[in-house]
Amino acid sequence: MVSLLDDDGAISEPFEKCLKQIFAKYCTPTLASPLSGDLPSDAYLDSTGLDAWASDTNGEPFSEDTKEEILEFMDVTAEGNLTFKGFLQVYQLQTENEEEESWSDLSKHGYDRSLNLIRKD
Template sequence: MAVELLQDDMEFTPKCEAALGEIFDRYDKDRDGALNEQELQAFATFTNGEPFSTVDLNDIRSNLDCTDDGSLLKGGFIQLYSLQTNAGDDEETWRDIKKHGYNDNLDLQSKLV
């Protein structure tokens, strides 16, 4: 899986950003544009097999784009993956995207959530 499908000059490609946005939208059940704790934990549990720890949640709220009440905005969700990918963990980013039904070309094959 090529990192150039994910990023171009350390910025997500439009196709990758669209995939991440679509994944975010699946978990934004109340359609308010942000993932509250319950929605964020549903994402974490599906993606990683377990919910975020309190420390992880606090890191997300402190370092990413969130609402005043601590809900993760779509921009913060993209930031989360940008930090992961730019830190050299593009394999983890690919794993997460593929777990949500995308193939090696970032085409949605099936919605699993």
């Protein structure tokens, strides 16, 4: 099984690649090819993108309290939208505390335990 965190406890490169592809499906600006893994440096998740990602991952959008917490403690744009760095911070914390939850999220987005994309939505 591939490791989600590297020896230093940071997000591993293979995991980051998957997260980039997931983020790309929901970010602004909309990308023509989200699976390319090429994110513009100014990409972010606005409220609509955050809700869509949460719904696809958890079956429902985040509560307002959860959204506020994410946007308060994670990296955001000046307008308060979640950046890719902030998205990585969310998964860093989740994986450190509940790695199985991160694996579950990856599975919902079509990745197997080797971090291969087996289902494209």
